[in-house]
Amino acid sequence: MTSKHIQKRRGLATIVTSAIMMSAVCILGSAGVVWSQTSLSTQQIEMSKTVDDYTNKLNESATFEYVYCSDSPCNTIIVIITNNGKIGIDIEKITISEKNSGFSKIHSISEGEIRPNSSIVVPINDPSFSSFSVLDIQSSTERGNIIQTQIST
16 A cells, blocks of 8 residues: 555545534534523422412411300301402311310311402311410412411300
8 A cells, every 4th residue: 555545545534523412512513503402491399389389479468257165165167268368268277276185176177279369268167166265377379378366265
């Protein structure tokens, strides 16, 4: 083989190697861009959802309209909760407790949706209510807001 033929092969090998390297860089670069776009859009959706949840939590406003015993001795407590906010809320549970004795009754609510400027009535039965002079009433919403009051039995 002559030296001219060897130099032509070396020049061709450099071009082929460069083309392979450029192709690899393009493929890896494209994969990196696609991955980062997917990751960014996923994080953006998560962030939007979190901001919406916190905004809605701040806009929730519920109050106990009435809390009273419906009979004597107190076996049934009637709880009326009113939504004063601009958005609907969902009451998940009402907890009735007495701190000194450790008594606690959790009443789950399956249909606790309250539209703005509306109320729900929740009767809670337990014969042990009459055993206590003061009970704490606590209501929890789906978004984690809590309202509290007390009742004398």
